[in-house]
Amino acid sequence: MKIGVFDSGIGGLTVVKSLLEHQLFEEIVYYGDTARVPYGSKDKNTIIRYGIEAVEMFKNFELDMIVVACNTASAYALNDMNATASCPVIGVVEAGVLACANVLEDKNANILVLGTKATVRSKAYENGLKSLQFNNVNSLATPLFVPIVEEELGESEILDVTMKHYFKDVTSPDALILGCTHFPIIERQLQNHFGQNTKLIHSGDAIVEYLNQKFDLSEKYPEPKLQFFASDNPEALRQIAHKWLGL
Numbered sequence: 001m002k003i004g005v006f007d008s009g010i011g012g013l014t015v016v017k018s019l020l021e022h023q024l025f026e027e028i029v030y031y032g033d034t035a036r037v038p039y040g041s042k043d044k045n046t047i048i049r050y051g052i053e054a055v056e057m058f059k060n061f062e063l064d065m066i067v068v069a070c071n072t073a074s075a076y077a078l079n080d081m082n083a084t085a086s087c088p089v090i091g092v093v094e095a096g097v098l099a100c101a102n103v104l105e106d107k108n109a110n111i112l113v114l115g116t117k118a119t120v121r122s123k124a125y126e127n128g129l130k131s132l133q134f135n136n137v138n139s140l141a142t143p144l145f146v147p148i149v150e151e152e153l154g155e156s157e158i159l160d161v162t163m164k165h166y167f168k169d170v171t172s173p174d175a176l177i178l179g180c181t182h183f184p185i186i187e188r189q190l191q192n193h194f195g196q197n198t199k200l201i202h203s204g205d206a207i208v209e210y211l212n213q214k215f216d217l218s219e220k221y222p223e224p225k226l227q228f229f230a231s232d233n234p235e236a237l238r239q240i241a242h243k244w245l246g247l
């Protein structure tokens with residue numbers, strides 16, 4: 001199995017990390033659109049166009065499937081990407097919705113989705129969860145977490161102040177959806193802030209669960225071939241990939 005993983009930038013490496021931990025694929029081709037990140041501040045048509053262009057880029061490889069690790073692109077561009085691709089294109093939003101539903105028994109559970117402005121505006125998580133009868137869903141755009149992660153300021157006061165700013169009126173939810181690729185990097189800090197009773201939903205784990213349900217991925221690949229591409233400064237992306245993935 002050969003898979004393409006797409007993200008607006010480096011954040012999708014958190015999804016690659018989960019795929020590697022579970023040894024699901026023989027070959028992973030990662031593409032980060034680093035020249036045009038962030039997608040979270042763009043409008044729908046732009047995000048769709050970028051998503052289609054990513055599929056075109058992946059046509060250089062004979063892929064069995066494409067995972068859209070970017071929540072923003074998953075929220076807007078999945079249908080158009082599927083229409084353009086010759087293999088299945090799977091997004092993290094649907095996987096995250098199902099993973100959230102799996103950990104909650106109570107349909108009145110209080111769910112909070114954190115994401116980019118575009119993801120929050122799309123209501124993709126709310127609509128998915130509402131279709132599963134979860135009606136107590138709130139979303140909050142927390143885009144400043146993206147540069148904080150990219151600048152490796154996860155252990156800094158800047159993150160503390162930003163969390164205080166965003167969460168000043170927020171009570172701890174039963175489930176917190178990390179609806180942005182970067183947020184798993186500050187998972188521990190978010191868990192500490194909201195407390196251990198809040199269940200965190202991580203796109204990487206969610207997609208692994210989803211892929212295992214939908215496809216026969218019983219074969220394991222402990223030493224997959226990895227390739228990293230970026231639309232700008234691919235060397236910087238490769239360096240972060242080595243660091244985050246411990247390669």
Ligand code: DGL
Pocket residue numbers: 007008009011012037038039040041069070071072073116119146179180181182
């Ligand atoms: N990758 C994006 C996401 O998961 C976050 C960064 C961006 O705004 O492009 O929504």
